[in-house]
Amino acid sequence: MQKRENRTFKVRVYYEDVDLGGIVYHSKYLNFCERARSEIFFSQQKSPVADEYHFVVKHIDANFLASGKFEDLLEVHTEMVQKKRASLTLHQSVYDTSDQEKLFEMSLQLVCMRVDRIAPIPAGMLDVFA
Amino acid sequence: MQKRENRTFKVRVYYEDVDLGGIVYHSKYLNFCERARSEIFFSQQKSPVADEYHFVVKHIDANFLASGKFEDLLEVHTEMVQKKRASLTLHQSVYDTSDQEKLFEMSLQLVCMRVDRIAPIPAGMLDVFA
Amino acid sequence: MQKRENRTFKVRVYYEDVDLGGIVYHSKYLNFCERARSEIFFSQQKSPVADEYHFVVKHIDANFLASGKFEDLLEVHTEMVQKKRASLTLHQSVYDTSDQEKLFEMSLQLVCMRVDRIAPIPAGMLDVFA
Amino acid sequence: MQKRENRTFKVRVYYEDVDLGGIVYHSKYLNFCERARSEIFFSQQKSPVADEYHFVVKHIDANFLASGKFEDLLEVHTEMVQKKRASLTLHQSVYDTSDQEKLFEMSLQLVCMRVDRIAPIPAGMLDVFA
Numbered sequence: 001m002q003k004r005e006n007r008t009f010k011v012r013v014y015y016e017d018v019d020l021g022g023i024v025y026h027s028k029y030l031n032f033c034e035r036a037r038s039e040i041f042f043s044q045q046k047s048p049v050a051d052e053y054h055f056v057v058k059h060i061d062a063n064f065l066a067s068g069k070f071e072d073l074l075e076v077h078t079e080m081v082q083k084k085r086a087s088l089t090l091h092q093s094v095y096d097t098s099d100q101e102k103l104f105e106m107s108l109q110l111v112c113m114r115v116d117r118i119a120p121i122p123a124g125m126l127d128v129f130a
Numbered sequence: 131m132q133k134r135e136n137r138t139f140k141v142r143v144y145y146e147d148v149d150l151g152g153i154v155y156h157s158k159y160l161n162f163c164e165r166a167r168s169e170i171f172f173s174q175q176k177s178p179v180a181d182e183y184h185f186v187v188k189h190i191d192a193n194f195l196a197s198g199k200f201e202d203l204l205e206v207h208t209e210m211v212q213k214k215r216a217s218l219t220l221h222q223s224v225y226d227t228s229d230q231e232k233l234f235e236m237s238l239q240l241v242c243m244r245v246d247r248i249a250p251i252p253a254g255m256l257d258v259f260a
Numbered sequence: 261m262q263k264r265e266n267r268t269f270k271v272r273v274y275y276e277d278v279d280l281g282g283i284v285y286h287s288k289y290l291n292f293c294e295r296a297r298s299e300i301f302f303s304q305q306k307s308p309v310a311d312e313y314h315f316v317v318k319h320i321d322a323n324f325l326a327s328g329k330f331e332d333l334l335e336v337h338t339e340m341v342q343k344k345r346a347s348l349t350l351h352q353s354v355y356d357t358s359d360q361e362k363l364f365e366m367s368l369q370l371v372c373m374r375v376d377r378i379a380p381i382p383a384g385m386l387d388v389f390a
Numbered sequence: 391m392q393k394r395e396n397r398t399f400k401v402r403v404y405y406e407d408v409d410l411g412g413i414v415y416h417s418k419y420l421n422f423c424e425r426a427r428s429e430i431f432f433s434q435q436k437s438p439v440a441d442e443y444h445f446v447v448k449h450i451d452a453n454f455l456a457s458g459k460f461e462d463l464l465e466v467h468t469e470m471v472q473k474k475r476a477s478l479t480l481h482q483s484v485y486d487t488s489d490q491e492k493l494f495e496m497s498l499q500l501v502c503m504r505v506d507r508i509a510p511i512p513a514g515m516l517d518v519f520a
Contacts, residue, residue, distance in 0.1 A: 153446075156447040157418070157421050160416065164416070190451070191452075192451075
């Protein structure tokens with residue numbers, strides 16, 4: 001298991017993200033992490049959807065450790081922990097920037113698709129997370 | 131202005147739909163109304179996306195009259211108020227089924243697109259709301 | 261590990277649920293499962309938020325097996341696989357009703373909270389899934 | 391009708407924001423505008439929910455002029471066009487930053503609530519948009 005780069009992305013918690021308890025609706029952490037992955041592509045002038053290739057989520061193992069709240073400024077950390085021919089495993093964590101408390105963490109397996117079939121990750125897309 | 135048919139569709143308010151005040155997040159009423167429009171197609175074994183044709187929202191005039199709450203069972207009413215060659219105007223209202231209070235109403239103009247261009251509404255799609 | 265009841269809940273895939281590939285955005289399966297859990301409460305004239313008690317998601321282990329698409333009618337199956345004093349483990353699966361293909365499955369641990377603290381599950385809430 | 395300040399806020403279009411046509415789902419423009427309003431509060435070290443006061447959306451008149459797409463970086467402009475004792479009218483527009491094309495514009499009436507009742511806007515909240 002190789003540890004690659006660590007990257008960060010900030011996310012504000014808005015009205016649309018919280019439920020009646022004033023805390024972030026659980027599935028929104030997955031959205032926040034997906035935004036962070038997309039921004040890693042954008043920051044390299046690349047796209048997560050290119051030449052008929054894209055990634056799909058295959059497996060998630062997630063721990064909900066504490067609750068983000070309305071107005072919080074969160075930070076998503078992304079690192080690649082494994083790469084295979086047609087899949088990647090990333091570790092993503094979400095922190096509250098006010099006190100660096102970890103709110104959420106997940107291990108995420110992405111599979112590379114070309115149109116509708118599993119395909120080897122093209123070099124240009126693999127480099128993105130490395 | 132011709133009044134056409136009136137149709138109803140039920141929507142439950144879940145955790146994901148409410149904000150920290152426990153009331154429906156304002157833009158969700160637009161989603162509820164879009165679901166109702168889609169179901170009008172489905173109920174006639176049709177699709178809102180067919181043969182390169184689809185509708186896009188062009189204009190909305192909406193009044194937020196009262197607040198839906200978590201657990202409420204709402205009902206969306208849809209009627210066509212005007213049809214033109216390439217556009218339709220619908221009136222949609224959302225009621226709380228527990229007391230028939232009207233929570234939301236909007237006038238909505240939809241424009242027919244074929245791929246990326248405005249196009250005359252095909253007969254099969256026009257009939258759907260009529 | 262005791263297997264308890266199996267319950268089903270239908271969910272339609274609307275425009276708001278799919279991404280540019282026309283397939284269900286991955287985190288939406290978590291929303292669909294949460295709606296199914298809420299409806300289990302509602303079907304028993306109970307609420308998932310009662311007397312200061314509610315559940316929070318603690319852990320999710322999820323497999324994304326195939327892709328739901330716009331217009332699909334899905335079905336969520338929910339069964340309780342373990343109960344402890346202050347937590348429950350459920351297994352939830354999402355099927356495409358057109359061919360009974362399994363699209364998604366997850367193991368989900370819910371922890372009971374009273375206001376902001378972990379608390380023993382009140383009898384009335386435990387019975388809901390049993 | 392008094393024109394007050396003009397403020398800008400950037401929003402990226404992610405997977406979760408687009409539909410199967412690859413364009414921004416219509417109600418998301420309302421979310422983008424709400425985020426912009428919240429950030430106007432945050433930028434002044436204030437909260438949109440304070441001392442039992444908050445705003446609710448009362449009326450929206452919106453034009454959908456062109457389509458934002460996945461990866462686009464948008465910009466929301468907000469200006470106050472009218473203030474009354476218990477309500478505000480804002481004008482908000484969304485532009486594509488790549489070419490400054492206007493995609494969306496709306497007139498939005500917000501009503502001030504104290505807990506569940508309409509109330510005069512407290513001075514500290516009125517200043518926020520002025």
